[in-house]
Amino acid sequence: MIYLCLAHMSEDGMEQKYVKEAFDTNWVVPMGPNVNAFEDDLERFVNGIDSSAAPQNDKKLDREVVCLASGTAAVHLALIACGVKAGDEVLVQSFTFCASSHPITYLGAKPVFVGSEGETWNMDPKLLEEAIIDRKAKTGKYPKAIVPVALYGMPYRIDEIMAIGAKYGIPVIEDAAEGMGSRFDGQVLGTFGEYGILSFNGNKMITTSGGGALICRTKEAANEIMWYATQARDAYPYYQHSAIGFNYRMSNVCAGIGRGQMTVLEEHIAHHKHVQALYEELLADVPVVKMHKQPADPRYDANFWLCAATIDPSVRVKGQENAYKEVVKTAVGGAAGVIHAVDCATTDCQPNENVEALRVFMLDRKVECRPLWKPMHKQPVYSGAPVYTNGLEEDLFKVGFCLPAGPYVKDEDVRYIVECIKEAIEK
């Protein structure tokens, strides 16, 4: 089976070396030398020191990084640090994975969903500004934060989004969970906003099995995040709490994996870009299938965490007559854990039948081909939430799909995948 993106360890086993060190020194706790060293490595990377990520725009960065138990935890703590409280509104990209918006609800706050523009598929600055003005008119208050998302690693229009944030005094929390190592104007995503989210889940650009990090602008901000991540204790000889904290710090064992993974990060990014370029080349003569490419503006430098494409709605795919005829028994995307069974195979917003047929056809050929994220404002759990959109993300959801892109995907796999797509299309 060729999966979308699988964890891939370094060839010289650096991950195991650092994990062994954690055991040998008995640092099997959510703190310790690996956590500190991983944070140092990440800081060098995001600040462009000792790395090809060196900012080409001459900016000297001194961001701090705090390692956490997950990217979701990083979103949650960034919102808290921006002062988001029950009843507040937060502007968030609708076209994303649920972890961008769910933490807003953990705080009793309300997501206000913002639609995408057609070039990057990410937050549309025009819709963002329209939303800000309208929320102020309707509620008397500005939303408390802006959360753009680097969908599949594609940089958002960060220059315009930052300018809008500054104009209205609203902090930007960059969700770069999928965009580790993507750059805009030579600068790593996650370092532009007030806070930046990274994820090291098993399917991400690098992994710690599960884990995440928050990029902060100052040492003070990083300290505050660490305080919240370790149950928010005050300095007494006993446990004293003046705020609600969380158990969100990264394990020293997981950080060992992360340190090893940092030695292959640049290699992974280069590989994802190579796979994208090969798909673009091999699918160039299949006009009904269009790869999602980065904008021609040279400031955009995507990591292509996942390679995404769209298929023309008029195309018939083999087996299409059976699309959505049966209720799916497992979660698409190899999701771990439990999913709730459903008794109806369809919803009011779903990929076109040819996209579903392509997924099934590819699965039969042992290739994972997954629908795009379903826009959050179309999720039942968010019904009634305010949304500012021109419908683009819903249109893309109906025609789009993701293709395998990780380090395990070899050139011959890409050739095979493209051949399968061609075979799937009815002549």
Ligand SMILES: Cc1ncc(COP(=O)(O)O)c(C=O)c1O
């Ligand atoms: C856009 C986005 N935000 C946040 C997250 C949350 O990261 P994690 O899975 O590490 O909690 C993910 C990924 O899982 C994601 O894709």
